[in-house]
Amino acid sequence: xxxxxxxxxxxxxxxxxxxxxxxxxxxxxxxxxxxxxxxxxxxxxxxxxxxxxxxxxxxxxxxxxxxxxxxxxxxxxxxxxxxxxxxxxxxxxxxxxxxxxxxxxxxxxxxxxxxxxxxxxxxxxxxxxxxxxxxxxxxxxxxxxxxxxxxxxxxxxxxxxxxxxxxxxxxxxxxxxxxxxxxxxxxxxxxxxxxxxxxxxxxxxxxxxxxxxxxxxxxxxxxxxxxxxxxxxxxxxxxxxxxxxxxxxxxxxxxxxxxxxxxx
Amino acid sequence: xxxxxxxxxxxxxxxxxxxxxxxxxxxxxxxxxxxxxxxxxxxxxxxxxxxxxxxxxxxxxxxxxxxxxxxxxxxxxxxxxxxxxxxxxxxxxxxxxxxxxxxxxxxxxxxxxxxxxxxxxxxxxxxxxxxxxxxxxxxxxxxxxxxxxxxxxxxxxxxxxxxxxxxxxxxxxxxxxxxxxxxxxxxxxxxxxxxxxxxxxxxxxxxxxxxxxxxxxxxxxxxxxxxxxxxxxxxxxxxxxxxxxxxxxxxxxxxxxxxxxxxxxxxxxxxxxxxxxxxxxxxxxxxxxxxxxxxxxxxxxxxxxxxxxxxxxxxxxxxxxxxxxxxxxxxxxxxxxxxxxxxxxxxxxxx
Numbered sequence: 001x002x003x004x005x006x007x008x009x010x011x012x013x014x015x016x017x018x019x020x021x022x023x024x025x026x027x028x029x030x031x032x033x034x035x036x037x038x039x040x041x042x043x044x045x046x047x048x049x050x051x052x053x054x055x056x057x058x059x060x061x062x063x064x065x066x067x068x069x070x071x072x073x074x075x076x077x078x079x080x081x082x083x084x085x086x087x088x089x090x091x092x093x094x095x096x097x098x099x100x101x102x103x104x105x106x107x108x109x110x111x112x113x114x115x116x117x118x119x120x121x122x123x124x125x126x127x128x129x130x131x132x133x134x135x136x137x138x139x140x141x142x143x144x145x146x147x148x149x150x151x152x153x154x155x156x157x158x159x160x161x162x163x164x165x166x167x168x169x170x171x172x173x174x175x176x177x178x179x180x181x182x183x184x185x186x187x188x189x190x191x192x193x194x195x196x197x198x199x200x201x202x203x204x205x206x207x208x209x210x211x212x213x214x215x216x217x218x219x220x221x222x223x224x225x226x227x228x229x230x231x232x233x234x235x236x237x238x239x240x241x242x243x244x245x246x247x248x249x250x251x252x253x254x255x256x257x258x259x260x261x262x263x264x
Numbered sequence: 265x266x267x268x269x270x271x272x273x274x275x276x277x278x279x280x281x282x283x284x285x286x287x288x289x290x291x292x293x294x295x296x297x298x299x300x301x302x303x304x305x306x307x308x309x310x311x312x313x314x315x316x317x318x319x320x321x322x323x324x325x326x327x328x329x330x331x332x333x334x335x336x337x338x339x340x341x342x343x344x345x346x347x348x349x350x351x352x353x354x355x356x357x358x359x360x361x362x363x364x365x366x367x368x369x370x371x372x373x374x375x376x377x378x379x380x381x382x383x384x385x386x387x388x389x390x391x392x393x394x395x396x397x398x399x400x401x402x403x404x405x406x407x408x409x410x411x412x413x414x415x416x417x418x419x420x421x422x423x424x425x426x427x428x429x430x431x432x433x434x435x436x437x438x439x440x441x442x443x444x445x446x447x448x449x450x451x452x453x454x455x456x457x458x459x460x461x462x463x464x465x466x467x468x469x470x471x472x473x474x475x476x477x478x479x480x481x482x483x484x485x486x487x488x489x490x491x492x493x494x495x496x497x498x499x500x501x502x503x504x505x506x507x508x509x510x511x512x513x514x515x516x517x518x519x520x521x522x523x524x525x526x527x528x529x530x531x532x533x534x535x536x537x538x539x540x541x542x543x544x545x546x547x548x549x550x551x552x553x554x555x556x557x558x559x560x561x562x563x564x565x566x567x568x569x570x571x572x573x574x575x576x577x578x579x580x581x582x583x584x585x586x587x588x589x590x591x592x593x594x595x596x597x598x599x600x601x602x603x604x605x606x607x608x609x610x611x612x613x614x615x
Binding site: 054055056057059062067072073074076078080083086087089091092093098118119 | 466471
C-alpha cells in the first residue's frame with residue numbers, strides 16, 4: 001500500500017483508545033507489571049468521565065506513588081509519610097465544594113498513618129482514599145508491610161512472615177468499616193480485565209459518595225508488585241487471586257450510602 | 265483578658281479561619297476559645313485532632329488551599345509537630361504555630377519555661393531551615409504579634425512560631441485589638457491548590473530527588489532567610505544610654521529583668537536591657553553595636569542557657585558575657601534577679 005493510501009486509512013480510523021486528559025503525556029516510571037500504572041489510568045478515566053479535572057485535588061503519599069504529580073494533570077499536594085489523611089482533612093475542610101482524594105500504599109496508610117486514617121474515617125471526612133495494597137514496602141526495596149500475609153517472604157521477614165515473630169497482618173479496611181463516619185468501603189483487585197473494570201466502578205462510586213457528602217469513602221486495591229515478590233506479572237496476578245485474596249477478600253466491605261442518602 | 269484568649273481573638277481578627285490542635289496544658293484556653301468562636305463564625309473550621317502530628321498536617325492542608333491556618337501546643341506537643349514544620353518550611357507554606365512552652369525535657373511540668381528556644385530558632389525538625397520566631401512579653405504584644413504573624417507568614421511563605429510560655433498564656437492583662445481584616449481583601453495567593461480551573465494544574469511537593477534541584481531549593485530558602493534577616497529584626501531596649509552592664513532577656517524573663525533593673529537603678533547601678541522580640545532573626549547587629557559602649561553582658565533566661573549562644577555569636581568576642589538561668593519552670597522574682605545582677609555588677613568592679 002502506498003503512503004498516500006495509509007494516510008487515507010488513518011483518516012478513516014476512529015480513535016478508540018487514548019490517554020485520559022487528566023493524565024499528562026509522560027511515560028510511567030513504574031516497574032513492568034506494577035499495578036500503579038493501571039490504577040493511575042483508572043483514576044484518570046474516572047476524573048475525565050465525571051468531569052472533575054478542574055475541581056479535584058489529589059494527595060500523593062511517600063512511597064512508590066510519591067511521583068504521582070508527574071502523571072496526573074490535576075492539582076496535587078504531597079504529604080509526609082502517613083499524613084495524607086490529616087492533610088486531606090485540612091484541604092477538604094477549607095474547600096468543601098472540591099473533590100479531594102488521597103492515594104496511599106499499605107505502609108503509608110496501615111502502619112505510619114494508621115491514626116490519621118482511622119480518625120479521618122471516624123470524623124466522616126468527606127474525602128476519598130485510594131488504598132493500594134501490595135503487601136510490601138516497594139520503594140524501599142521490599143520490606144515487610146503491615147499487610148504482608150503470613151508466610152510471605154520479604155527482606156525483613158526472612159523465611160516468611162510468622163505471627164509469633166512478626167505479628168499478624170492488618171485488615172485496615174475491615175477496621176475502618178466499624179467507624180461510624182465511613183459509608184463506602186470496597187476491596188478490589190487489579191488481576192483481570194473484569195476486576196480492573198470493577199476497580200474503576202468502585203473509584204467512581206467513591207467519588208460520587210464524596211460529591212453527595214455522605215461520608216468517608218475508601219477503595220482498597222490489591223495490586224501486584226512483581227519486582228519485590230520476585231514473580232512474573234502473570235504469576236503475580238495469580239498469586240493475588242489464589243493466595244493474597246484469602247487474607248484480603250475482595251468485595252464490598254461497607255456500603256451505607258443508601259441509608260445516608262435517605263437520612264439526608 | 266487571658267493571654268491564651270488574646271492569641272485566639274487576634275488570630276481571628278487577622279483572618280485565621282482554620283485552627284487544628286490537641287489538648288495540652290498550659291495552652292488549652294486557646295483551642296477552647298477557637299472552638300467557641302468558630303462554632304458561630306461562618307467559614308471557621310475547628311478540629312480537635314487525634315494528635316499533634318495530625319493537627320500540623322491539617323494546617324498544611326488548609327494552608328495549601330490558601331487559608332490562614334494555625335495550631336498551638338506546649339513543649340512536648342511542639343516536638344511532635346516538628347516533622348510537619350520541616351515540611352511547611354520545605355513546601356514554603358504559611359502557618360502560625362504557637363508554643364506556650366513549659367518545664368522540660370520529657371513530660372516535664374506545666375510551669376513556664378523558655379527551654380524551647382533552640383528548637384524554635386534553629387528550625388526544630390530535620391533539614392536546613394528557619395522559622396520566623398517571635399517572643400512576646402505582654403498581653404498587648406501577644407495581640408500585636410499574633411495579628412502580624414499571619415501577614416509575615418503569607419508575605420514570606422514561611423511558618424511563624426510564637427514562642428511564649430505558660431505564664432503569658434495564663435496571665436490576664438488589658439489589651440487593645442487591631443481591627444479585623446476583610447479576608448477577601450487579603451493579597452491574592454497564586455500558588456494554592458484549588459482545582460485546576462482556568463489554569464494549568466499545580467503541585468506542591470518537597471521531594472526533589474535530583475541533588476542539584478534540592479541544592480537550588482535550599483539556596484532559594486537561604487535567600488529568603490537573608491531577606492528576612494535584613495527586614496524583620498525587632499527588639500526593645502530599656503535604660504540603655506548610660507549603662508555599663510546590659511541585660512539581654514526575652515519574653516517573660518525580660519519582664520522580670522526589667523523589674524530587677526529598676527531596682528538596681530534605684531541603688532545607682534547603671535544597668536540596661538536589650539529585649540529581642542524577633543528571636544529569629546536575632547538582633548545581632550544591635551548587640552554588637554551596643555558592645556562598643558558597654559562590654560559587660562548579663563544574659564538571663566528561664567532555661568540552662570540557649571539564647572546566650574546567640575548573644576556570644578553576636579558579640580564575636582567583643583564583650584564579656586555572664587549567664588544566669590533558671591530552668592525547670594522556676595520563675596525568679598525581680599528582687600531575686602536584682603541581687604544576682606548587682607552581685608555581678610560589683611564583681612566586675614563597675615560600681
